[in-house]
Amino acid sequence: MRWTAARWNLPLLAPPSILQMSGHALHGTTGVERYRIRFWCLNLYEGTGQLAIAGQVFPIRPGYASLTVPDRDMEYRYEGRAHLVWTHFHPAAGAGTVPIPVMQDLGRDFDRIRAEIVDATGVLHARPERAAAKLWDVLWRLVERSAPEHPAVSHAALRSALAQIDRRLTEAISIAALAEELEISQTHLNRLFREAVGTTVSGYIRRRRVARAHHLLIHSTLPIRVVGVQSGFPDPHHFNKAIRRELGRSPKRVREQARTFDSSPCPD
Numbered sequence: 001m002r003w004t005a006a007r008w009n010l011p012l013l014a015p016p017s018i019l020q021m022s023g024h025a026l027h028g029t030t031g032v033e034r035y036r037i038r039f040w041c042l043n044l045y046e047g048t049g050q051l052a053i054a055g056q057v058f059p060i061r062p063g064y065a066s067l068t069v070p071d072r073d074m075e076y077r078y079e080g081r082a083h084l085v086w087t088h089f090h091p092a093a094g095a096g097t098v099p100i101p102v103m104q105d106l107g108r109d110f111d112r113i114r115a116e117i118v119d120a121t122g123v124l125h126a127r128p129e130r131a132a133a134k135l136w137d138v139l140w141r142l143v144e145r146s147a148p149e150h151p152a153v154s155h156a157a158l159r160s161a162l163a164q165i166d167r168r169l170t171e172a173i174s175i176a177a178l179a180e181e182l183e184i185s186q187t188h189l190n191r192l193f194r195e196a197v198g199t200t201v202s203g204y205i206r207r208r209r210v211a212r213a214h215h216l217l218i219h220s221t222l223p224i225r226v227v228g229v230q231s232g233f234p235d236p237h238h239f240n241k242a243i244r245r246e247l248g249r250s251p252k253r254v255r256e257q258a259r260t261f262d263s264s265p266c267p268d
Contacts, residue, residue: 003056003057003058003059003102003103004101004103004104006056006058006101006102006103007099007100007101007102008067008069008099008100008102009097009098009099009100009198010040010067010091010097010098010099010100010139010143011091011092011097012091012097012098012100012136012139012140012143014092014210014247014248015092015129015132015133015135015136015214015247016040016089016090016091016132016135016136016139017089017090017092017132018087018088018089018120018124018128018131018132018135019039019088019089019090020087020088021086021087021088021117021120021121021131022084022085022086022087022121023085023117023118023121023122024083024085024118025083025084025085025086026081026082026083026084027047027076027078027081027082027083027084028047028049028078028079028080028081028082029081032075032076032077033075033076033077033078034073034074034075034076035073035074035076036071036072036073036074037068037070037071037074037088038070038071039070039088039089039090040067040068040069040070040088040089040090040091041066041067041068041086041087041088041089042065042066042067042086042087042089042117042135042138042139043065043066043067043068043084043085043086044064044084044085044086044106044110044113044114044117045061045062045063045065045066045082045083045084046062046063046082046083046084047060047062047078047079047080047081047082047083047084048060048061048062048078048079048080048082049076049077049078049079049082050076050077051066051068051074051075051076051077051103052074052075052077053068053072053073053074053102054072054073058102058103059103060076060078060082060103061105063105063106063107063110064103064104064105064106065103065104065106065110065113065142066103067100067101067102067103067142068102085114085117085118085121087117087120087135089135092247092248097198097199098143098197098198098199099143099197099198100139100142100143100146101142101146104142104145104146106145109141109145113138113141113142116137116138117134117135117138119134120135120138127258129218129257129258130218130258133214133215133218133258140211155192157182157183157188157189157192158189158192158193158196160182161178161182161189161192161193161201164178164181165178165201165204165205165208166208169205169208169209169212169231169232170229170230170231170232171232173205175189175190175201175202178201186201189201205232206242206246207246209232209233209242210231210242210243210246210247212230212231212232213227213228213231213233213239213243213251214243214247214254216230216231217251217254217255217258218254218255218258224236224239224251224252224255227239227251228251239251
């Protein structure tokens with residue numbers, strides 16, 4: 001397998017829990033660095049070298065980002081000093097998964113994504129929920145910017161389905177009717193979604209609605225009932241149940257935690 005095709009399945013339908021973050025770390029001063037960790041790790045690189053994970057080698061270049069998983073033997077070999085921005089985190093337990101590259105070239109997006117992680121580092125101890133929201137957004141961007149490389153995403157029916165779902169997110173969406181409009185079977189449509197975004201059509205719709213609701217709960221002052229309606233959950237009971245299932249707490253609690261200081265510091 002070419003290194004550009006390597007993917008992990010990352011649970012990402014709910015915000016992750018951050019353990020530690022660093023807006024600036026120097027590596028490459030102690031020779032080969034070997035690790036076996038018990039958490040996920042996002043690295044943004046300003047340096048050159050290579051990363052070996054269980055025998056597979058990935059190049060490290062300025063502007064690259066890597067994501068590593070728990071309980072894997074890893075070996076970093078830097079060519080001189082390398083500056084890193086990194087985040088250690090646990091994905092939300094029980095959240096649905098999406099494919100995300102092990103290593104990717106961020107190109108022109110690197111500076112913007114790096115700035116987001118640095119900003120999240122600055123608010124981690126005072127506002128951990130806000131930092132988690134920033135990391136969640138960055139991880140989704142890493143997923144979405146790599147999606148066009150997947151063959152399924154080039155399928156015209158899938159592109160049309162994604163666009164229609166975004167336009168009609170607040171409406172009742174019939175998957176059978178959507179497949180009929182696209183002139184493909186519902187089974188084929190679900191297969192395209194599984195290949196491209198790691199979940200079924202209904203799972204993707206739920207994910208998009210929960211993500212919109214989470215954003216509005218944190219970043220707006222709209223009443224919770226209105227947030228539900230604008231996210232595609234017109235029934236308050238259904239909205240409360242969906243948010244509890246995906247985020248592990250009620251909509252009210254999601255909003256409260258985003259606006260209050262958390263007394264539990266990130267472990268050293």
